[in-house]
Amino acid sequence: MADLFGDSAPAAPRQEASANAPLADRLRPRSLDDIVGQEHLTGPDGAIGRMVAAGKLSSMILWGPPGTGKTSIARLLADAVGLRFVAISAVFSGVADLKKIFAEARQMAKAGQQTLLFVDEVHRFNRSQQDGFLPFVEDGTVTLVGATTENPSFELNAALLSRCQVLILHRLDEKALGTLIERAEHEFGKPLPLTREAREALIASADGDGRFLLNQVETVFDVEPEAPLDPAGMAALLHRRVPVYDKDREGHYNLISALHKSLRGSDPQASLYYLARMLVAGEEPLYVLRRLTRAAVEDIGMADPNALLQCLAAKEMYDFLGSPEGEIGIVQACLYLATAPKSNATYMAQKAAWRTAKDSGSLMPPANILNAPTKLMKDIGYGKGYAYDHDAEEGFSGANYWPDELEPQEFYRPTDRGFEARVRERLEYWAERRKELNSKSS
Structure with missing residues (x-):
């Protein structure tokens, strides 16, 4: 299903969406002006806005969380500058599909029709497949628009990245998600049957994902409750959203970096927030403990040697009690580190000593x-x-x-x-x- 977005005024349904189509399809934006939450790209001063105004697109990678508009933007870009639109998913396509697409694009180019090739989940193509795009992007056979939820600098070839602009899409904020609900209400011709508190809870549960929000909104409309649902009633109706968190992807490293830097910056509240984000999302508690133990020496060290002991004690407690009881020990270690005096002298001493040992060779002690x-x-x-x-x-x-x-x-x-x-x-x-x-x- 394609991403969805709209701006402040209700957008009319796309002509190709039938009355029985999912709400997310019926509310697909019909122009770039209907996109919500990405004005930094689609506005007059944004990269996309300037390209459309000039009537010429460069190849690009759209990087952003799920449900933020990558597919919709690609389709509307093709419409805006008069390009033929071809879409594939790297999950379901292979080399044979690409060869066929490139051959057709060359034929169409001879007839004066340029092609915008949209590749969803472009990071799923392996390195050699990504290299296969290079000659066709370079000679203008296709204008490539790739979409990815993963950090392109980790997942895409440097050669391909050098030929594309990387445009970052933001998770949809409360205002943008509220606009999508207003569009849904316009589509159904009635207000969403939720109390104000439930409406706010629904927006919060979407976690910036417009497609997820509209799917939930459609469920509420379809049920047609007799009275507006409060937060408890809505929670009983809708499935709880699992936090977006891939343990081996960028979100994992972003959160552990945020936790470590919050500890270093002596902010116990922020430290506890990022710790909760990781553990609630299913991170392995022992991984978090390993990172806390590292921080105890790297950022506190001899300023408070007990910081290391707190982490080791928390690990022993977690081994003894397991989850969830043992997680309070991790919380205590986290708070101890955040509130302890800070020093990186041990860390700097290690680096300096290791450097001298390598540079000085095998000198004999006196x-x-x-x-x-x-x-x-x-x-x-x-x-x-x-x-x-x-x-x-x-x-x-x-x-x-x-x-x-x-x-x-x-x-x-x-x-x-x-x-x-x-x-x-x-x-x-x-x-x-x-x-x-x-x-x-x-």
């Missing part, structure tokens, strides 16, 4: 701290002059532990936040004592 289990090793100086720190005043000898060929480095630079502030004082004190002891020995 002889005084080498182990000497044999007489030969003792004879050649291994362990000679080693100062046992516990025998020194204050348990600190100030000895050198760096290879002779390498100047002492400073990898770990503690902040003045949380527990790390005490560590910083200690390191500064030891640095001064080391200078004093070395000056005495010299």
